[in-house]
Amino acid sequence: MAPVEDRTSEREAYEVLGVAPGSNEATVREAYRDRVKETHPDTEDGDEEAFKRVVAAHERLDGD
Numbered sequence: 001m002a003p004v005e006d007r008t009s010e011r012e013a014y015e016v017l018g019v020a021p022g023s024n025e026a027t028v029r030e031a032y033r034d035r036v037k038e039t040h041p042d043t044e045d046g047d048e049e050a051f052k053r054v055v056a057a058h059e060r061l062d063g064d
Contacts, residue, residue: 013057032058 014021015063017031037043042043 008053008056008060010058010060014052016057016062028058028061 008015008016011021014023017028017035019027019031023031035054036051038045039054041048041051
């Protein structure tokens with residue numbers, strides 16, 4: 001099976017991060033940081049699968 005980031009479409013990536021399609025890099029970065037804080041497995045309400053989706057979404061949209 002392909003890694004999560006390979007299966008994440010650009011549209012889905014924006015949805016996962018909770019930002020509008022075409023959002024600028026700063027908005028995407030801020031949303032990514034917020035979502036990581038919410039989903040990180042080491043936090044009380046962390047969710048490893050959700051965290052992986054957030055990371056994959058950011059990788060999909062990251063301009064680097």
